[in-house]
Amino acid sequence: xxxxxxxxxxxxxxxxxxxxxxxxxxxxxxxxxxxxxxxxxxxxxxxxxxxxxxxxxxxxxxxxxxxxxxxxxxxxxxxxxxxxxxxxxxxxxxxxxxxxx
Numbered sequence: 001x002x003x004x005x006x007x008x009x010x011x012x013x014x015x016x017x018x019x020x021x022x023x024x025x026x027x028x029x030x031x032x033x034x035x036x037x038x039x040x041x042x043x044x045x046x047x048x049x050x051x052x053x054x055x056x057x058x059x060x061x062x063x064x065x066x067x068x069x070x071x072x073x074x075x076x077x078x079x080x081x082x083x084x085x086x087x088x089x090x091x092x093x094x095x096x097x098x099x100x101x
Contacts, residue, residue, distance in 0.1 A: 022028040047053055073093055075086035086097040 070089065072089045074088070075084060075097065077084045084098040088094060088097060
């Protein structure tokens with residue numbers, strides 16, 4: 001044990017690092033170049049190919065086709081099934097109506 005005034009003080013400490021370098025014509029370099037192309041260059045070309053780069057506003061106005069067949073079926077139900085009344089514009093729907101019309 002040393003006394004505090006005589007102890008060495010660590011001002012700066014750097015961990016030991018090791019760098020691995022791959023040759024230009026190796027599988028690791030090919031994988032790095034392929035991933036760089038996939039992440040950077042491919043999305044850029046895909047964006048320009050779809051022509052959506054400078055699109056500020058896009059809308060489509062569409063009016064639906066609406067046809068009205070003038071058919072109406074109305075049933076007003078009461079507190080019991082016997083109190084129900086109904087009316088229809090088509091004679092084919094009359095069997096669905098309550099008996100009291």
